[in-house]
Amino acid sequence: MNCQQTKANFDERLDNQLDPSSRVAFDTHVNGCPGCAAEWRAYSGAWTFVGQQVAPKPSVGFAERTLRRLDETMPTQSRFWLAPVWRWAMAGTLAIAMTAGGWFGWRVQDTRQAEVQAETYAMAQQDRLEDFDVVAALHLLSGDSP
Amino acid sequence: MLRVRRGDRAAFRDLVERHQRGVIQTIYRAIGDSWEAEDLAQRVFVQVWRSASRYEPTAKFTTWLFTIVHNVIFNERRRRARRNAESLDALAQPDEDTETFGTQFADAASPDPARAAAERELQARISAAIRRLPDNQRTAVVLCRFEGFSYEEIAKVLRCSVPAVKSLLHRARETLKEQLKGCY
Numbered sequence: 001m002n003c004q005q006t007k008a009n010f011d012e013r014l015d016n017q018l019d020p021s022s023r024v025a026f027d028t029h030v031n032g033c034p035g036c037a038a039e040w041r042a043y044s045g046a047w048t049f050v051g052q053q054v055a056p057k058p059s060v061g062f063a064e065r066t067l068r069r070l071d072e073t074m075p076t077q078s079r080f081w082l083a084p085v086w087r088w089a090m091a092g093t094l095a096i097a098m099t100a101g102g103w104f105g106w107r108v109q110d111t112r113q114a115e116v117q118a119e120t121y122a123m124a125q126q127d128r129l130e131d132f133d134v135v136a137a138l139h140l141l142s143g144d145s146p
Numbered sequence: 147m148l149r150v151r152r153g154d155r156a157a158f159r160d161l162v163e164r165h166q167r168g169v170i171q172t173i174y175r176a177i178g179d180s181w182e183a184e185d186l187a188q189r190v191f192v193q194v195w196r197s198a199s200r201y202e203p204t205a206k207f208t209t210w211l212f213t214i215v216h217n218v219i220f221n222e223r224r225r226r227a228r229r230n231a232e233s234l235d236a237l238a239q240p241d242e243d244t245e246t247f248g249t250q251f252a253d254a255a256s257p258d259p260a261r262a263a264a265e266r267e268l269q270a271r272i273s274a275a276i277r278r279l280p281d282n283q284r285t286a287v288v289l290c291r292f293e294g295f296s297y298e299e300i301a302k303v304l305r306c307s308v309p310a311v312k313s314l315l316h317r318a319r320e321t322l323k324e325q326l327k328g329c330y
Binding site: 011043047 | 166291322
């Protein structure tokens with residue numbers, strides 16, 4: 001491995017992405033080349049140094065506060081009647097109610113239709129009788145038998 | 147996460163407890179304010195709860211989670227820039243919170259005031275150097291250095307290719323090397 005190849009592999013070496021043979025070649029070159037060794041020390045040293053940054057741990061009760069915030073931002077989610085099991089129950093009840101309502105409406109409509117038909121038939125019969133009476137009266141007046 | 151998708155709050159609580167450290171610290175490294183970091187982390191977890199139905203079990207959860215973290219940080223920094231609440235210079239300077247936190251850390255590690263001050267100064271310089279990086283470079287550095295993400299996972303979070311991630315990391319390392327010269 002020459003200097004150019006070594007420098008091109010700085011990132012892979014830092015991230016342990018080199019295969020074992022390439023790693024040996026990399027380390028051998030760096031150990032024997034003062035220029036690459038200096039550059040490698042600076043490059044890897046900065047990375048190691050960055051790793052020393054300390055960040056705060058979560059404060060006590062963070063999870064509880066997050067759940068409370070969930071309730072504040074989504075108030076409806078906390079209502080028991082919107083829990084999944086209740087939502088399914090309500091959806092089922094609504095579906096049954098709509099089906100029953102539809103069936104009842106259809107029955108009422110059917111009955112009403114039958115009544116109208118019967119009424120119409122009765123009226124037609126009545127009209128026919130009345131027509132018959134007129135015809136009979138005409139026959140009587142003219143002296144013919146019907 | 148599958149239980150969270152079904153609306154299981156106990157599972158959600160477990161999930162928060164398991165990932166709170168990584169989320170808060172990642173945001174802290176970008177924002178530099180521990181209170182703000184916790185506030186934004188809560189926003190991230192609320193977003194996780196709301197978007198749980200869209201989570202595909204084929205995707206690794208941490209990749210999905212840190213995509214949300216990256217977006218929240220990006221939006222927050224954009225909001226700050228828009229409102230001019232903090233100038234870029236102020237963002238790069240060690241803020242009061244960083245110093246306070248550094249003091250607490252240093253005091254816990256060493257009772258020597260001079261050493262504590264030196265430690266505080268080093269922490270401030272590292273924090274400032276990381277915060278000065280462009281968004282994608284900083285996310286790549288934080289995920290690689292502190293969260294142990296692979297190149298492929300970082301690529302998924304940033305929605306870019308693996309070579310692009312390598313390039314981001316290389317440029318970030320060169321910048322950090324220059325900015326932290328003489329510190330190590």
